[in-house]
Amino acid sequence: MNPAAHSLYPELDATALTAFAAALESGEPAGLPPARAAEVAAVRAVAVFSRGKVTGAEGDLLDAALWRHTGSGPRPVVVMPAPWTDLGWLAYAVQASRFAVRGYDVLAYSPRGFAASEGHADFAGPLDVTDGRRALDHLLERAAGPVTRIGFLGVSYGAGIAQLVAAHDARVDAVAALSGWGDLAEVLHENATRRTAAAHALLTASPRARLSAPTQRALENVLAHRDTREALAWAEQRSPFTHVKELGRRQVPVFYSHAWHETLFPAHQVLRTFQELTGPKRIDLSIGDHCVPETTGLPGLPNRIWTDAHRWFDHHLRGLGNGIDEEGEVLSEVMWSRALEPSPTWSALTRRIRRLHLTGTGELADEPDPGWAAVVLCGVEAPVTVADEIARSGYAELAGRPKPYPEAAAMDRTAAAVWTAAPTTATTRLRGTPRLRVTYRAANSGSTFVAYLLDLAPDGSARLITHAPFSDLDSPPDSLISADIDLQPTAYDLPPGHRALLALTPRDPFYADANLPRATLSFTSPEPTPSYVELPVG
Structure with a gap:
């Protein structure tokens, strides 16, 4: 993310808008493009x-x-x-x-x-x-x-x-x-x-x-x-x-x-x-x-x-x-x-909910798999982020160029806990709000993680579908914390042969990080409250 100041509306041309307003006032559209000059005439009429x-x-x-x-x-x-x-x-x-x-x-x-x-x-x-x-x-x-x-x-x-x-x-x-x-x-x-x-x-x-x-x-x-x-x-x-x-x-x-x-x-x-x-x-x-x-x-x-x-x-x-x-x-x-x-x-966008459980093998599976631990290190660079810049990254998305993650399948497992679903056999229409339930142990009081749902292609590259952050600020050190969160809503088609990928990282530059440097987060799935992600299917 670029921390420098910038306009939220980079596509607006102040000079052109000023000239248009001046022509509305004066009735002299000289220098305006023909379409804008015609609009001035239509307004003044x-x-x-x-x-x-x-x-x-x-x-x-x-x-x-x-x-x-x-x-x-x-x-x-x-x-x-x-x-x-x-x-x-x-x-x-x-x-x-x-x-x-x-x-x-x-x-x-x-x-x-x-x-x-x-x-x-x-x-x-x-x-x-x-x-x-x-x-x-x-x-x-x-x-x-x-x-x-x-x-x-x-x-x-x-x-x-x-x-x-x-x-x-x-x-x-x-x-x-x-x-x-x-x-x-x-x-x-x-x-x-x-x-x-x-x-x-x-x-x-x-x-x-x-x-x-x-x-x-x-x-x-x-x-x-x-x-x-x-x-x-x-x-x-x-x-x-x-x-x-x-x-x-x-x-x-x-x-x-x-x-x-x-x-x-x-x-x-x-x-x-x-x-x-x-x-x-x-x-x-x-x-x-x-x-x-x-x-x-x-x-x-x-x-x-x-x-x-x-x-x-x-x-x-x-x-x-x-x-x-x-x-x-x-x-x-x-x-x-x-x-x-x-x-x-x-x-009505969501027809059914598909629940996939987080497992110790790194798979998203239909059945719970209790007792494992996936440990990630805090304070290191995240392998995936929400976006590069507030607002401006959206112009690339609008043009059909979402940020690619060319080596997502090989994501550093010390910086992210990762689970992947089986390849889809047909287009999966994600429509609505994905939800995540996960239990983790934080070594220190105060912890943060960010959950990302990605589309993993057969070549190992990925694109972000949606995400959400979570922080716990009150639990004592080394305690189990249960997180139940909604990810941001989405309308996304997962093509045949692609996989849903869930990544949990301790930091993202878009959010404050309550973790201590070099601390750890240990994700798990207790038998009474298994960890899972729910995908809304249209």
């Missing part, structure tokens, strides 16, 4: 574009842009809080314009502490919720005619804000949350493991952002392993999952998009929030990483995520019968075939 300021919480002025129709007829509106980027609302210039052409009044704004907005970033806390409501007030006061229905749409940081504003403001009729989070506590601490790479990325990805003292402290505490309770309480208030019952009470329609290999906001905590929603809902799960599936749509390239976000609002805000409500709650893109599979519900 139906709406007036202007820049301005929204008076947010505590009187702070938020930088904003407004697309306003001049006709006095009734119409829906969309508010778009910007992602975690120094570009602010400019990131939405093209997509907001497309909403305007479809008949919406639109307000896009930069959250406090970002771009030209005043104040300090509250990480979707109470000040950001108030700002979102004030942004809606600002838009409603400037609408030329009656407002029929109201939507909030956000990408990443804006997705978290959009959900929280909808939970606190009964005026909001629908939400589209693209690559956001559901439970911020799980984003920062997954299975008691500090997600240090995610905290570092949030601290450094927008170097000109001005973070509030509580936000700065919460993220730094994750890195420094201090004041965990304070950080989790801070995160709970900023989690849509905490407020999901209010969204359900009002039956707010919510559209999610997310990536299977999301390294910033892992998919399982979003799916947990999704499953708690009781109103109309839909989630689109794709190949890639944080914001990778939808980023190409921000500058205007064809993008199915944005197409469905428009369809979601067209149906729930404009009342169009476009069929999106009949296509099932889940659409999953299968790695790496790119096939799209609809499902009526998340649970």
Whole structure:
């Protein structure tokens, strides 16, 4: 993993977006590509574009842009809080314009502490919720005619804000949350493991952002392993999952998009929030990483995520019968075939569970095999990792180039405990959430391991399917510890002749490591509680 600061949205061209916004304002599209120039003309034919300021919480002025129709007829509106980027609302210039052409009044704004907005970033806390409501007030006061229905749409940081504003403001009729989070506590601490790479990325990805003292402290505490309770309480208030019952009470329609290999906001905590929603809902799960599936749509390239976000609002805000409500709650893109599979519900993806037991011979077998020990050494380099970089590795995945492990079959057994299943005789469709139960003995108090499920090819190479970390921080030295964890959800086809490979390592650069250097972890399978992995088969 590269620890250097970098944008979470490397594909966005600030110069091109600035030129597009300037042409919206001036009506002079000289220098723009023909397609962008045509979009400028289409917007200006139906709406007036202007820049301005929204008076947010505590009187702070938020930088904003407004697309306003001049006709006095009734119409829906969309508010778009910007992602975690120094570009602010400019990131939405093209997509907001497309909403305007479809008949919406639109307000896009930069959250406090970002771009030209005043104040300090509250990480979707109470000040950001108030700002979102004030942004809606600002838009409603400037609408030329009656407002029929109201939507909030956000990408990443804006997705978290959009959900929280909808939970606190009964005026909001629908939400589209693209690559956001559901439970911020799980984003920062997954299975008691500090997600240090995610905290570092949030601290450094927008170097000109001005973070509030509580936000700065919460993220730094994750890195420094201090004041965990304070950080989790801070995160709970900023989690849509905490407020999901209010969204359900009002039956707010919510559209999610997310990536299977999301390294910033892992998919399982979003799916947990999704499953708690009781109103109309839909989630689109794709190949890639944080914001990778939808980023190409921000500058205007064809993008199915944005197409469905428009369809979601067209149906729930404009009342169009476009069929999106009949296509099932889940659409999953299968790695790496790119096939799209609809499902009526998340649970319907999994048809059966196949339980494979960890054995002393290194096999994943149908029957338990108690009493063995597989010992690994802590503090050494892991032979497999979650990804090379937060977010950026997802662009290679999107292009069909997942990270290869050319010698996975010969993985160093002192650095990883490894088990392999028998070769498949037919394609095995993994659909859903794999689960792991394993018992281990830690020589010291405080221990961590990371579980990886890989696809092992006949030539000995492998690709990562999914993973999850686990830490135990309280058990006394040399005690047996039982770990029951969900791995990240997946949609993966294991081809004929390939094997499922399970690897357990004591460290990964994406996570904090509670182990002592040169300590050992000894994995085993007691007879009363055998160790196994459960594979969800579609």
